[in-house]
Amino acid sequence: MHRNHRAATLTATLLAGALCAAGCSSSSGGKKSEDDGAAASAGKATTPRMTVAMVTHASPGDTFWDLVRKGAQAAAAKDNIKLVYSSDPSAGNQANLVQNAIDQKVDGIALTAAKPDALKDVIDKAKSAGIPVVGFNSGVSDWNKLGLLEYFGQDENIAGQAFGARLNELGAKHALCVIQEQGQVALEARCAGLRKGFSGKTDTLYVNGTDMPSVKATITAKLRQDSSIDQVVTLGAPIALTAVQSLSDAGSKAKIATFDLNKELVKAVQSRTVEFAVDQQPYLQGYLAVDSLWLYKNNGNFSGGGTAPVLTGPAFITKENVDQVAKFAANGTR
Amino acid sequence: MSMTQHAGPAVTSPPAPGPKETDGRTSERPLALRLLARPEVGVFLGAAAVYVFFLIAAPPVRDGASMANILYGSSTIGIMALPVALLMIGGEFDLSAGVAVITSALTASMLSYQLTANVWVGVIAALLVSLGIGFLNGWLVVKTGLPSFLVTLGSFLILQGVNLAVTKLVTGNVATDDISDMSGFGQAKKVFASSFDVGGVQVKITIVWWLVFAAVATWVLLRTRYGNWIFAVGGNKDSARAVGVPVAFTKISLYMLVGFGAWFVGMHQLFSFNTVQSGEGVGQELIYISAAVIGGCLLTGGAGSAIGPVFGAFMFGMVQQGIVYAGWNPDWFKSFLGVMLLGAVLINLWVQRTATRR
Numbered sequence: 022m023h024r025n026h027r028a029a030t031l032t033a034t035l036l037a038g039a040l041c042a043a044g045c046s047s048s049s050g051g052k053k054s055e056d057d058g059a060a061a062s063a064g065k066a067t068t069p070r071m072t073v074a075m076v077t078h079a080s081p082g083d084t085f086w087d088l089v090r091k092g093a094q095a096a097a098a099k100d101n102i103k104l105v106y107s108s109d110p111s112a113g114n115q116a117n118l119v120q121n122a123i124d125q126k127v128d129g130i131a132l133t134a135a136k137p138d139a140l141k142d143v144i145d146k147a148k149s150a151g152i153p154v155v156g157f158n159s160g161v162s163d164w165n166k167l168g169l170l171e172y173f174g175q176d177e178n179i180a181g182q183a184f185g186a187r188l189n190e191l192g193a194k195h196a197l198c199v200i201q202e203q204g205q206v207a208l209e210a211r212c213a214g215l216r217k218g219f220s221g222k223t224d225t226l227y228v229n230g231t232d233m234p235s236v237k238a239t240i241t242a243k244l245r246q247d248s249s250i251d252q253v254v255t256l257g258a259p260i261a262l263t264a265v266q267s268l269s270d271a272g273s274k275a276k277i278a279t280f281d282l283n284k285e286l287v288k289a290v291q292s293r294t295v296e297f298a299v300d301q302q303p304y305l306q307g308y309l310a311v312d313s314l315w316l317y318k319n320n321g322n323f324s325g326g327g328t329a330p331v332l333t334g335p336a337f338i339t340k341e342n343v344d345q346v347a348k349f350a351a352n353g354t355r
Numbered sequence: 356m357s358m359t360q361h362a363g364p365a366v367t368s369p370p371a372p373g374p375k376e377t378d379g380r381t382s383e384r385p386l387a388l389r390l391l392a393r394p395e396v397g398v399f400l401g402a403a404a405v406y407v408f409f410l411i412a413a414p415p416v417r418d419g420a421s422m423a424n425i426l427y428g429s430s431t432i433g434i435m436a437l438p439v440a441l442l443m444i445g446g447e448f449d450l451s452a453g454v455a456v457i458t459s460a461l462t463a464s465m466l467s468y469q470l471t472a473n474v475w476v477g478v479i480a481a482l483l484v485s486l487g488i489g490f491l492n493g494w495l496v497v498k499t500g501l502p503s504f505l506v507t508l509g510s511f512l513i514l515q516g517v518n519l520a521v522t523k524l525v526t527g528n529v530a531t532d533d534i535s536d537m538s539g540f541g542q543a544k545k546v547f548a549s550s551f552d553v554g555g556v557q558v559k560i561t562i563v564w565w566l567v568f569a570a571v572a573t574w575v576l577l578r579t580r581y582g583n584w585i586f587a588v589g590g591n592k593d594s595a596r597a598v599g600v601p602v603a604f605t606k607i608s609l610y611m612l613v614g615f616g617a618w619f620v621g622m623h624q625l626f627s628f629n630t631v632q633s634g635e636g637v638g639q640e641l642i643y644i645s646a647a648v649i650g651g652c653l654l655t656g657g658a659g660s661a662i663g664p665v666f667g668a669f670m671f672g673m674v675q676q677g678i679v680y681a682g683w684n685p686d687w688f689k690s691f692l693g694v695m696l697l698g699a700v701l702i703n704l705w706v707q708r709t710a711t712r713r
Contacts, residue, residue: 046470046471046472046473046538047467047471047472047473047474047537047538047539048538049536049537049538050468050471050533050534050535050536050537050538051467051468051469051470051471051472051534051537052468052469052470052471052532080634081515081519081529081633081634082518082519082522082529082530082632082633082634082635083529083632083634084528084529084530084632086529087523087528087529087530203688203689225685226679226685227685227688227689229638230635231634231635231636231637231638231639232431232635232636232638232639232642233624233627233628233635234427234428234431234561234623234624234627235428235431235432235675237427237627238424238425238427238428238672238675238676239428239675239676239679241424242415242421242424242425242428242676242679242680243679245415245418245420245421245424245680246413246415246679246680246681246682247682259530259628259630259632262628262629263628266627266628270424270557271420271424272420283530284533285533285629285630288533353527353528
């Protein structure tokens with residue numbers, strides 16, 4: 022009874038604290054300061070309503086994939102398309118989701134081919150069911166073999182090489198390529214491309230991308246282990262922002278550059294804490310993939326003529342052009 | 356006399372019945388062996404072995420700043436491993452602990468941002484939410500009698516979905532907005548994510564909190580009635596109830612303690628990194644449970660300590676960062692981690708067997 026009484030007192034105190042605190046509002050930042058900038062809008066098509074399935078290998082809750090989906094939704098809204106979005110990081114499950122779309126008799130499928138072999142059969146099934154399939158984001162070296170109609174994305178290896186070339190210009194000598202998901206093909210391809218294009222030395226480091234404190238500690242550890250590293254290369258925007266803290270923890274003078282972008286990273290490029298970012302324009306990938314299915318159905322067009330991929334990156338975001346990107350990033354679309 | 360009896364809670368070593376004076380066995384066993392029989396000593400030796408190993412294999416580890424970094428990596432695991440360990444001693448475990456950390460961070464961040472309120476409003480609300488999740492977990496386990504594996508697997512999945520869906524609903528994105536320019540952020544950062552200088556080495560405050568929490572947990576476990584209750588409900592729920600231990604209260608409060616830990620680590624992540632991605636945290640629950648198990652907590656409950664998981668978490672952090680300090684081929688990273696941990700657990704086991712053997 023004594024204990025219950027004390028627990029009740031504690032709860033009451035906490036509640037009172039919460040209520041009191043609710044009175045104190047923030048004098049800066051917050052929702053109030055958020056610009057209510059409207060997202061891009063391009064009118065609306067009057068073509069008959071069609072259904073498009075987008076099936077990706079995204080793990081949920083990642084800022085990058087959120088941009089892809091937003092682009093796809095924008096195109097769907099414009100084209101009078103019902104968009105069915107689904108994703109699963111495991112290749113087998115992704116194939117099942119594609120089968121699901123076929124069963125729904127959708128008018129088109131846009132998919133990412135991060136693990137092309139697993140999707141081969143189901144893509145064939147879609148084609149024999151008369152459903153056009155386009156690829157985007159992953160699978161640039163296999164989309165033709167898979168018989169996809171068109172491909173939108175960045176060639177990760179080429180992007181890595183361009184990244185390396187840029188680092189050569191900036192005079193870096195020893196780069197550290199930080200991979201946040203061990204064994205992920207696209208990420209490994211970026212580091213491989215970097216190694217090819219960069220004339221200095223490149224080391225690889227694996228970190229646990231779902232746990233930011235350990236990402237921070239591991240990058241710090243690597244920088245302390247090898248003080249000759251003068252360039253940190255991260256493969257995702259949140260990892261780059263964490264690496265900024267690792268640098269100061271390790272007392273390292275290294276610079277940071279990254280693949281991919283989000284709105285916090287734009288601020289970091291503006292403030293020069295991150296040198297540059299290579300943007301593969303995920304919003305554009307999602308947008309074009311959906312829009313292309315509309316064009317194919319309504320006008321028989323296919324981008325790239327069915328033979329060449331349509332590259333959405335690498336677009337370099339540096340201090341020179343970051344301000345143009347910033348307002349779109351603030352809307353959450355770049 | 357009563358002291359020695361108390362120091363070794365009849366947990367792992369078989370209790371010696373009968374009058375103490377005439378029991379030849381206890382007096383014959385040297386102090387060193389009796390000490391070794393305690394679960395935390397085994398893991399201490401394991402941790403020491405790993406530490407010495409990396410001192411030799413990885414020169415940068417010898418530096419103070421590297422040690423601070425290793426301890427930081429260990430501390431965010433360790434703060435959660437403590438309540439997870441207490442819960443395991445109490446006979447239950449929690450699979451939702453990893454995503455619960457993110458739930459807490461998301462709550463605090465989004466609430467303060469959306470209301471444009473002082474961040475402390477969010478911090479307190481997140482505490483209530485975290486304790487509430489703990490309460491629900493505990494209440495469901497106690498009331499339904501279902502295995503905690505099932506109940507918390509359910510809450511793990513629910514929270515994973517809620518984290519994503521609510522974040523998306525509220526912010527329109529899958530990550531929270533930056534709150535670093537809001538009132539109270541600086542204060543909160545001081546509490547949850549600051550660092551201070553010790554002889555030229557930057558030490559993270561989470562390390563201090565970790566050790567403070569460990570000390571409190573040890574005291575509670577060994578010196579309070581509540582501590583006895585934890586061992587009792589984990590050892591045998593029914594006989595505990597029979598002798599008047601409030602089983603439901605103990606179990607529910609232990610789950611709420613895990614909620615508290617999740618809140619604390621969540622706040623650290625929020626105030627350390629300013630924004631939170633809603634997909635993070637998955638898989639962390641296993642790391643917390645590993646740290647507790649390496650630290651000598653039995654998966655079956657009723658046995659363990661609070662100091663053991665401290666070394667367990669340290670060992671995890673040491674191996675994780677030590678491999679990097681040693682500059683080994685990163686392709687093997689996960690395998691190294693697995694081998695080192697297994698090795699450490701085996702040392703732990705061997706020490707205990709040797710110590711308890713006559």
